[in-house]
Amino acid sequence: MSSNIHKTKEYFDANPTHFKHAVEEYPIMYREAAERINKHIKGNVLDIGSGGILNYDTKKAKNVFLVDITTANKERAGKNIIFMNSDMRNLGIRDEKIDIVIMQHLLHHLADNTLQKTLRNLEEGFKETQRVVKKEGKIMIVEGCVPLTFDYLQRALFPLNKRLYKWLFSFPMVLQYSKEKIVRELKKAGFEIESVEVIKDGDILPIFGLNLPRKYIPLKHYCIIAKKN
DSSP: OOOHHHHHHHHHHHOTTHHHHHHHHOHHHHHHHHHHHHTTOOSEEEEETOTTOOOSOGGGSSEEEEEESOOTTGGGOOSSEEEEEOBTTBOOOOTTOEEEEEEESOGGGGOOSSHHHHHHHHHHHHHHHHHHEEEEEEEEEEEEEOOHHHHHHHHHTHHHHHHHHHHHOSSOOOOOOOHHHHHHHHHHHTEEEEEEEEEOOOSEEEETTEEEEGGGOOOEEEEEEEEEO
16 A cells, blocks of 8 residues: 555645745745744755745855755756655654754645654654754744644544545645754754744635635644754
């Protein structure tokens, strides 16, 4: 049986403009995220799951390593931008090479065929990220997070959620985490939390292919910054 991660790769291979459309639909959020990211850009930057979206100032970095499981946006490689067709769980980068790690709208795409595999993907991804980051280096995560109770409910209903995605949607299943879960896993991997901030995302959000009023969606976008101990 094909893993959901593989299906995610196939989806983005076939839909290379997905993230471009996301930037057009979330202009406020991407701008707010960039304002925070630009304050920390320096040295070697690792952008995991970028989808080719560079909403921050790459000129402030020595090198920007774009890591993605899809090669659909590899043309973004340039003077100081290096594309790597790799996986968050196995980056192919030597120990303590990276100053800043950026993850924008990545974590929910780590959903796999079972809840156990999904949670392991998150844990292994953070451990691998911690390995390549220099001491005092930082990780910056921009992610849509659900309330803690909704997080637990998603996990309890994981098999049903998987079936609903198969029946109703044309794109692979995702699993949205709570900010508490992300913070807990970062600490477990050896990071110290510096800040957790809500960022604006607009009055309308595209969810499940529908543009829905913000007030009806139990999700907030956060910028979480953590430093390697």
